[in-house]
Amino acid sequence: MADDLTRIPGLDAAAPQPGTGAVVEMRGIRKSFGQNEVLRGVDLTIEAGQHVVIFGPSGSGKSTLLRTINLLEVPTAGSLKVLGREYAHGNEPGVPRGKPVELRRDVGMVFQQFNLFPHLTALENITMPLKRVAKVKGSEAEERAAHALRSVGLLRHAAHYPREMSGGQQQRVAIARALSMDPKVMLFDEPTSALDPELVGEVLSVMRKVAESGMTMVVVTHELGFAREVGDLSVFMEDGQIVESGPRGFFDNCQNPRTQKFISAVL
Amino acid sequence: MKIFAAYDWSLIWDYRSQLLDGLWVAIKVSIVALVLSVVVGLLLALMRMGKAPLTWIAAGYVNIFRGVPALVSVIWVYFGLSMLLGIQFSTFQAGVIALTLLYSAFIAEIYRAALTAIPKGQREAGLALGMNPVRVFLSVTLPQATKIAIPNIGSMFIGMVKDTSTFTVIGLTEVVRVTQNINSTYFQPFVLYTAAAALYVIVAFLIDFLFRGVEKVMESPPRGRIAQAITGRKRRRILALIERHQASPSA
Numbered sequence: 001m002a003d004d005l006t007r008i009p010g011l012d013a014a015a016p017q018p019g020t021g022a023v024v025e026m027r028g029i030r031k032s033f034g035q036n037e038v039l040r041g042v043d044l045t046i047e048a049g050q051h052v053v054i055f056g057p058s059g060s061g062k063s064t065l066l067r068t069i070n071l072l073e074v075p076t077a078g079s080l081k082v083l084g085r086e087y088a089h090g091n092e093p094g095v096p097r098g099k100p101v102e103l104r105r106d107v108g109m110v111f112q113q114f115n116l117f118p119h120l121t122a123l124e125n126i127t128m129p130l131k132r133v134a135k136v137k138g139s140e141a142e143e144r145a146a147h148a149l150r151s152v153g154l155l156r157h158a159a160h161y162p163r164e165m166s167g168g169q170q171q172r173v174a175i176a177r178a179l180s181m182d183p184k185v186m187l188f189d190e191p192t193s194a195l196d197p198e199l200v201g202e203v204l205s206v207m208r209k210v211a212e213s214g215m216t217m218v219v220v221t222h223e224l225g226f227a228r229e230v231g232d233l234s235v236f237m238e239d240g241q242i243v244e245s246g247p248r249g250f251f252d253n254c255q256n257p258r259t260q261k262f263i264s265a266v267l
Numbered sequence: 268m269k270i271f272a273a274y275d276w277s278l279i280w281d282y283r284s285q286l287l288d289g290l291w292v293a294i295k296v297s298i299v300a301l302v303l304s305v306v307v308g309l310l311l312a313l314m315r316m317g318k319a320p321l322t323w324i325a326a327g328y329v330n331i332f333r334g335v336p337a338l339v340s341v342i343w344v345y346f347g348l349s350m351l352l353g354i355q356f357s358t359f360q361a362g363v364i365a366l367t368l369l370y371s372a373f374i375a376e377i378y379r380a381a382l383t384a385i386p387k388g389q390r391e392a393g394l395a396l397g398m399n400p401v402r403v404f405l406s407v408t409l410p411q412a413t414k415i416a417i418p419n420i421g422s423m424f425i426g427m428v429k430d431t432s433t434f435t436v437i438g439l440t441e442v443v444r445v446t447q448n449i450n451s452t453y454f455q456p457f458v459l460y461t462a463a464a465a466l467y468v469i470v471a472f473l474i475d476f477l478f479r480g481v482e483k484v485m486e487s488p489p490r491g492r493i494a495q496a497i498t499g500r501k502r503r504r505i506l507a508l509i510e511r512h513q514a515s516p517s518a
Contacts, residue, residue: 072391104397115392119410119487123505129396132406146512155512159505161487174392181396 008144010179010186011151011206015049015215018083018106018184023048023216024069029078029088031064038064039075040240046185046233051211052218053231057262061240062220066189069218070107071100082106083184105133108183112190114170116162116177122149123158126177134181148176152206168199172206179210186210188219224251224267236262275455279462282449289445290466293431296359296441300366301424307367308374315379325375332372337430341365345437358439365434366427373423374416381415382408414485421478425471432467442466 126145314325345361393403
């Protein structure tokens with residue numbers, strides 16, 4: 001019997017709506033690795049339920065920007081507000097900063113290399129964070145995990161280890177794992193770039209399902225076809241800065257010649 | 268003129284219980300030393316990979332103790348360190364401490380290599396899921412590092428058992444001491460030391476067998492019939508869970 005408790009927001013239930021107002025607000029974000037300045041003053045606002053797509057050439061800083069949202073990269077300067085709370089240096093001194101651990105309860109991430117835990121089964125990859133971080137009881141964790149796997153079409157593989165699954169299957173488990181933690185925002189860092197072409201479609205299907213549930217998503221991708229279809233806000237980055245961004249229809253209406261050049265080279 | 272002394276192989280059977288007792292002492296010392304060495308070694312590896320003064324202290328310890336022979340170590344602990352600290356160690360304790368000082372250094376290097384072999388993304392995935400760094404270490408990093416380290420730790424264990432042979436010099440009643448005692452009465456070195464060697468070889472073989480078994484259980488998925496029998500219950504539980512969910516109608 002499908003219990004409401006076990007429905008996974010983002011997969012088979014509506015995604016959480018974190019109220020009105022911006023979910024993520026980045027102002028003046030700068031990031032340097034030693035002498036190398038990778039992000040050179042980025043401003044980006046993400047609204048609830050919005051699907052943001054970030055694209056651009058390699059080295060443009062798009063992954064670094066994405067990883068700043070859950071503080072896997074700590075900005076050298078600038079303000080990062082997630083759900084109203086400041087987590088970076090901020091432009092207002094004296095404002096208390098939230099801790100990364102708290103931020104990551106509300107922000108889920110899917111990686112290019114999947115990063116499933118190889119010593120755990122597909123099911124355990126999902127139950128372990130539920131038990132250890134969300135403090136969910138064992139039996140309920142298993143029910144939720146089984147449900148999540150079913151929603152991505154991989155219930156049959158619950159007892160399998162990552163090594164026994166294809167890349168596309170692993171990535172779908174990774175998406176289920178992130179969604180099971182009930183995030184308000186989902187980050188996708190080039191989720192299909194490491195996949196064989198014939199496996200890309202199954203992952204994009206799941207991502208489409210997540211988008212349809214109303215989840216706030218930020219996706220760094222080279223799949224511009226998907227971006228055009230799903231993106232509410234498309235952002236083109238180059239050399240550590242946002243060159244141009246725009247709402248739906250951006251891909252056909254972009255103004256900046258650099259953007260046009262990149263898109264025409266890819267699409 | 269006798270060309271060959273008569274070989275008295277019956278001595279081995281007659282003194283089998285003393286020889287096996289000696290072997291058991293050697294194994295006990297080694298097991299305790301192994302557990303301590305893994306704990307200390309892991310700590311040293313973490314220190315080495317950490318921040319400023321700790322990393323040098325750990326590196327210094329490792330470089331020093333990797334070069335000390337077991338014989339020197341045990342004499343130093345039993346006669347020297349005990350005088351320094353004012354505590355009289357028993358021969359058993361001195362043996363354990365001597366082995367731990369040496370082998371924690373080796374195991375520190377083994378764990379350091381294992382920990383650096385784990386891809387950065389594993390830790391990032393743990394953090395992204397909201398785990399704090401300690402939880403990431405315990406649930407993500409350490410299990411994977413231990414799996415990589417286990418074969419080498421097994422070799423270290425065999426080395427420990429062999430090194431206990433030098434503890435005869437402080438009077439620990441392990442294999443070599445027992446053999447020396449019997450030999451001083453009967454003077455049959457060939458027979459007796461062949462027996463001693465055989466005991467060590469058998470133990471080495473058994474340890475190797477045991478650690479291979481552990482490696483197989485730790486594989487994902489577990490390999491081999493024994494390993495699968497041990498982990499079978501978990502698998503069956505998950506399969507039952509799958510069945511239940513497949514049976515219920517989709518939401």
